[in-house]
Amino acid sequence: MPPFRSALTHLLQARFPLLFVESFEEQRVLDEIDAAVAGLKTPRALWRWSATEGLRRAGGPPERETHAPAAMLQGVARVHERAVFVLSDLHAFLGDGTQQADPLTVRALRDVVRDFRAGELARTVIVVAPVLRIPPELEKDVTVVDFALPGEPEIRDLLEGMIIRNRDTVHVALDERGRDRLTKAALGMTLAEAENAVSLAMVNGSALTESDVELVLAEKAQTIRKTGLLELVRSEIDLADVGGLDALKSWLDKRRDSWLAEAAAYGLPAPKGVLITGVPGCGKSLTAKAAAAAWGLPLIRMDIGRVFAGLVGASEHNMRSALATAEACAPCVLWVDEIDKGFAGAGTASDTGTSARVFGTFLTWLQEKTGPVFVIATANRIENLPPEFLRKGRFDEIFFVDLPDSYERADIWRLHLTRRPAGPAGGPELTPELLRELAGISEGFSGAEIEQAVVSGLFEAYFDRRALTAADLLHAVRNTVPLSTLHAAQVAELREWAKLRAVPASRSLGNDGLAPE
Structure with a gap:
């Protein structure tokens, strides 16, 4: 028996008076309710209501003057037989945070719950709606039944x-x-x-x-x-297209195909995910895109900022909805970019409680999820995150991405110069000597700053309609002040934090300013 039908059957047998099923798939829900009611040991009549058709017993004509919700609920109370009442449009009268629920509808529904609970006949109301709307007066009376997307x-x-x-x-x-x-x-x-x-x-x-x-x-x-919360990101890059970060790339590569039955036969659980923090512009987001492409999995990006809606209770609902959608897409990679900005201040004195509740929902899911959803969270300011987010068990590993060393800078220069045609005549020959010179002069640069230096050099060459030269690149570097210089204290603070709390994303090769020959 499908999970929803099984859960619904048990609730009906236990004579729960009021159930709420949230789903956009109304017809699929109605079919499952029909099957659950038909499978009950003690038969029950099935009644349905919608704002256009009114209240009607299955196979019978609609009851008169039952299109209005309050009148319909009074009609429900007059039915004296074992029955299940499926209400399809009632959510429109239960308020949404911007307008108050219809008081007559809420009162009539509370009366129905009271009568059903006290009566001898087994009767249950099931509200089917695309959004979860429960007035405060009904919070203790209603039971929410999960209805998953199709598997x-x-x-x-x-x-x-x-x-x-x-x-x-x-x-x-x-x-x-x-x-x-x-x-x-x-x-x-x-x-x-x-x-x-x-x-x-x-x-x-x-x-x-x-x-x-x-x-x-x-x-x-x-x-x-x-949905406004998630975005399916298409990426054509591979882990080999990410310069440096050998330790992180090796760790990810070893978890390739870890969601397959073959891995389960080894006794391996599906990996939970990884938190990548470090200096801005050093490849955290690029790694998330490359990992999903390398694994052949869909990459779903969550925008934490959009989760926090203005309506009361909507933020928690948004988070649950986004996580449910991600699990329905499994196996997949869920990329939560700049998670430190989304959850900064959660649980502090300045938090009104919404951030803490949304954060708690995400933490619980991260800890308890069983589906193969690999989470890649990236953060620049890790100290802004609540301490419980960083404890062992939330993520499989926490990696720190530092500024690239000389070897990695040479690799990044090579990747960006190889990727771009650099004009009809091509760019400079990428000799070991040139790469050593570029890596040496760009000490303290992030990968993003090296890329921008290449772009600046290309603009110089394009203005004169000529091929890119080494002089263009060297000039671009000399005219760039890297972030590590502008915010040296913050970079030093990040490195100090990572010494005992994170795994280096790069194998230490020394920062001597010279790329290997």
């Missing part, structure tokens, strides 16, 4: 059913691997959204092939973006 079996059944129904008009060139990839690409979508995405793939050339995975992913990116 891999449900989406695979949908795909197979659509293939069968369209086999006369759509050519299907998908082997077992292709069907598996297409199914995984649709994880995190509702069944309706997944059906729309597969339908679009089918009409795209009147064929369904493995290349349509990209089209489904593009549709999922739109779906995730509509």
Whole structure:
């Protein structure tokens, strides 16, 4: 029995008077409720209500004058039989933080709960809504029942059913691997959204092939973006495209495919994630993008700032919704960028309580999650985070990204100069001598500052419509004051903090200012 149906069955058998199911998939929820009611040992009548149809017993005509919620609830109270009442539009009358709930509706619902609890007949009201809205008067009476997004079996059944129904008009060139990839690409979508995405793939050339995975992913990116909290980030870079950070890249590479059944057979749990802190501009965000691309997993970015909405209770709901969506997309990488800014001050005297509650929700999920969602959190000012965030068990490891040493600077220069064409005639020849000179003169530079030096040199060359030269690069470096000079005290403070609390992201090769030959 599916988890939702099983939980609902137990609640109905226990005669809970008021349940609330939050989901955008109304029809799917209604189907599951029908199945749960039909499977009860003691039969119950099924009643439904919507603002357009009014209250009606399944298979019967609507009751008169029951379109208004208060009148409908009074009608519910008059039903003297074992019954389950499914209410689809009631959330619109329960307030949303900007407007007060309808007092007549709230009072009538409380009366129904009182009568159902005291009566001898087993009767339950189930509110089905896309958003969770519970007035304070009902907080102690209502039980929230989780309804997850469809998992891999449900989406695979949908795909197979659509293939069968369209086999006369759509050519299907998908082997077992292709069907598996297409199914995984649709994880995190509702069944309706997944059906729309597969339908679009089918009409795209009147064929369904493995290349349509990209089209489904593009549709999922739109779906995730509509939440306003998450964003599906596409990245083409690999870990090899990240200069330096050998220790961090090696650690990530060893956890490749760790979410597969083969790893579970070794007794390995799915890795929880990693916290990457350090000097700004040294590759923290780039590493998150590269890790997801290298592992072949979707990268989902969470915007902590958007989680904190203005409505009372909305921030906690936003966090739960975002985490549920991430788990539905598993296996995936959840990238929480600049987490220190989002949770700075949580639990302090200046916090009104919202930040602490949202932070607590995230911490609990991070500790207890069982799905293969690998979290990569990046932070610049680690001291702004609450201490409980840094304790062992939250993350598998905490890495500190320092300014690149001479060897890493040479590698970063080589990567950026190789990646750009540098004009029709090409750039300077990347000899060991030139790389040693560039690495030496750019001591104290971050990776981002080296990249900007390359860009500045390219602008100089482009202005004269000539090839990039070594002199352009050296001039750009000499005219740049690095962050390590402007904020030397802060960088020193970060390094001091990391000595005993974090693992270096780079293997120490010495900061002698010279790249190896």
